[in-house]
Amino acid sequence: MNCDEAVEKLWQYLDRELDDRMVADVEHHLRECRECFSKAEFERRLRVLLRRSCGCERAPLQLRARLSQLLRMF
Numbered sequence: 001m002n003c004d005e006a007v008e009k010l011w012q013y014l015d016r017e018l019d020d021r022m023v024a025d026v027e028h029h030l031r032e033c034r035e036c037f038s039k040a041e042f043e044r045r046l047r048v049l050l051r052r053s054c055g056c057e058r059a060p061l062q063l064r065a066r067l068s069q070l071l072r073m074f
């Protein structure tokens with residue numbers, strides 16, 4: 001898995017929408033790649049904040065799309 005793939009799977013990973021094999025792939029990448037690890041950390045915190053402020057488990061779709069676009073520019 002390369003960085004692009006890892007970033008693409010990140011939301012699903014955090015939402016636990018991936019199957020075990022994919023989760024293992026993403027986690028393997030995060031262990032090896034500091035850059036993606038920081039992104040994952042960032043998203044994790046962001047989601048905690050979102051949950052706190054609006055009480056919803058998931059970010060609204062529109063926000064989600066904008067965020068993944070933003071993360072791609074890193």
Ligand SMILES: [Zn+2]
Pocket residue numbers: 002003004006029033034035036037
């Ligand atoms: Zn990476």
